């Protein structure tokens with residue numbers, strides 16, 4: 001398809017790889033974090049690590065919305081779905097996520113709960129309108145890309161005076177998670193996190209623009225290159241990061257100029273600001289409580305806030321002790337450093353957050369890179 | 383009022399298997415109303431919302447995510463990026479203009 005295939009040309013990828021090899025300084029290492037789960041998926045799927053020299057290592061960040069959703073919130077959604085007369089609408093990705101007892105929304109559905117898989121938030125509104133005698137809740141998750149669509153339906157619901165519709169809001173924010181990774185106390189405990197630069201998210205940046213990253217570049221002296229989702233975009237971004245690191249520069253560059261403006265989508269941002277406000281703290285699976293990292297529905301839209309309507313309380317549920325996700329998400333360890341990776345913990349039976357969706361670091365690694373031998377030279381942790 | 387005549391089009395299996403985080407550029411085939419359009423997704427037709435974007439015309443490419451266009455794709459910039467790849471690859475023949 002146009003604007004997809006051209007950005008996947010293997011011959012050009014290899015040529016950019018040649019440039020990276022020529023320009024990367026063999027005496028230094030380049031630890032580059034791609035924040036976004038979409039990049040993690042693309043990097044694994046297209047075998048990008050195989051095209052890179054051993055001293056360039058990709059670290060997979062926490063940018064997979066399903067993976068970072070705490071299990072307590074899945075429990076909440078299952079409880080909601082089981083309420084009499086309830087229709088719970090959700091994106092397909094969350095259906096299979098198991099709770100500690102092995103329950104999931106999919107199993108709840110099989111047991112009779114009315115769980116509807118939707119493609120768009122608009123579908124949830126329609127379901128509510130078509131079922132006026134029942135209650136519909138939209139289980140909203142995701143980063144800045146899915147937040148504007150949720151804001152749109154909350155406003156629509158208010159305009160339509162829909163009394164049987166509300167949203168269980170779980171939207172989280174990219175910039176706060178990046179700063180948490182760079183400065184949380186856990187990072188100090190886990191050891192030196194060695195991130196030399198960031199590949200900035202593609203579609204999150206379409207919405208928020210390139211400006212929010214300027215803080216990281218300045219404050220932490222880390223270069224950021226915003227990249228599109230296709231393999232050539234990622235390769236080019238790596239080359240741009242290598243060049244910045246070599247030159248001792250730390251600025252925000254934009255490789256994804258075909259879709260990312262400095263200010264992002266102003267329209268979408270103002271809609272979000274109208275409907276949502278910051279939560280003081282929100283738990284991220286694998287990262288723990290992250291201050292000011294999530295959104296809640298403003299009081300003026302309280303009628304459409306499922307959390308208030310159904311007085312939802314979220315228990316904090318820790319992952320299995322063996323799980324290394326916390327260290328993996330901060331770039332200190334890698335999936336294969338986890339003792340139960342690929343044995344006890346698999347995509348069919350995920351024990352930790354990174355195995356939950358195909359965009360998670362462990363799942364992507366399991367699916368595409370399981371058999372690849374480890375680069376001795378790239379091994380950061382002893 | 384435009385949402386009143388919105389009809390749920392059951393998404394193809396394939397679409398539902400795409401991780402929700404992924405958004406893709408698609409061609410706008412036809413405008414249905416002020417803020418809804420039909421897009422062409424590699425042969426599959428799908429209705430999307432245009433409320434988050436402005437001035438979209440048939441033939442434009444938009445980045446679509448969970449049924450909403452998030453941005454219009456700047457075709458000139460796309461060509462410029464491709465030209466940059468070609469330049470990096472040292473392939474003069476692919477130079478644009």
Ligand code: SF4
Pocket residue numbers: 322323324325328335338339340341342345346350351352353354355356362
């Ligand atoms: S393999 Fe499973 S348990 Fe181990 S770090 Fe990854 S998600 Fe956690």
